[in-house]
Amino acid sequence: MQLAPVRSNLIRIDQRVGLPSSAVQALPAAAPFQTDSFEQSAQPISQAPVQPSEETSALLARALQLLVAIFAALAKGIPGLGGNDGAQAGADKAGKAGGKRNGNGKHKAEGKKANGKKADKVSDKELSGGKKVTGYVNGKPQKMTVFPVGNGEYLRDDAAKAFKAMQRAAKKDGIQLTPGSGFRTMEEQKKLYQAYLNGTGNLAAKPGYSNHQGGVAMDISNVGGYGTRTYQWLKENARRFGFVNDVSGEYWHWTYKR
Numbered sequence: 001m002q003l004a005p006v007r008s009n010l011i012r013i014d015q016r017v018g019l020p021s022s023a024v025q026a027l028p029a030a031a032p033f034q035t036d037s038f039e040q041s042a043q044p045i046s047q048a049p050v051q052p053s054e055e056t057s058a059l060l061a062r063a064l065q066l067l068v069a070i071f072a073a074l075a076k077g078i079p080g081l082g083g084n085d086g087a088q089a090g091a092d093k094a095g096k097a098g099g100k101r102n103g104n105g106k107h108k109a110e111g112k113k114a115n116g117k118k119a120d121k122v123s124d125k126e127l128s129g130g131k132k133v134t135g136y137v138n139g140k141p142q143k144m145t146v147f148p149v150g151n152g153e154y155l156r157d158d159a160a161k162a163f164k165a166m167q168r169a170a171k172k173d174g175i176q177l178t179p180g181s182g183f184r185t186m187e188e189q190k191k192l193y194q195a196y197l198n199g200t201g202n203l204a205a206k207p208g209y210s211n212h213q214g215g216v217a218m219d220i221s222n223v224g225g226y227g228t229r230t231y232q233w234l235k236e237n238a239r240r241f242g243f244v245n246d247v248s249g250e251y252w253h254w255t256y257k258r
């Protein structure tokens, strides 16, 4: 019969439970929760095999902590190499990978923003009339192609695409972004700098060192001030197109930083 051993086991368990019950009652209220120590003291023989397994689980716990720390570091995008920009790029890459992984089925959580961004995206085909120029980045000449973004102004290819996408998104919200001054040649920057030195022009960077000469800065001519709807829109949205207002006091100056 199969029942017999089960029954006898149950009886044995009953006995085991029954036996210490008087001892348990004698213990303080918290004692029943300290089952480990109670079991160990009640069954000293089982201590030998228990100890190594405790060591093993301690090691496993430590290993797990390390893994968690490593993943946390990876998720942040290995720090210390590129500063915030590097971390941001890492986050962007992670975001893109996430988007890819979600594949064809539309991801609800990201949904609205991602779709909106996609709709505003500007393809290579939409850029035309590019010209090859010599730009300057940190005083060093650099060959680049700049494209028109309206109003006779130009930006470096990637910045031009991003700016047009931003213009498109702004338009949907009833905001006009009018290009005032984009890419500048060395001659143009020299003139502006001289005017600044003469006291007849705005603050201008030393020739060779302006973001405008790198083809990534745009002065938006119709912002009108820090309190305007246009500025508010830029403050809330420019970043997602890669543009930041990086000159204090110049609400019109937006630099593409990607």
Ligand SMILES: [Zn+2]
Residues within 6 Å of the ligand: 212, 217, 218, 219, 252, 253, 254
């Ligand atoms: Zn500017």
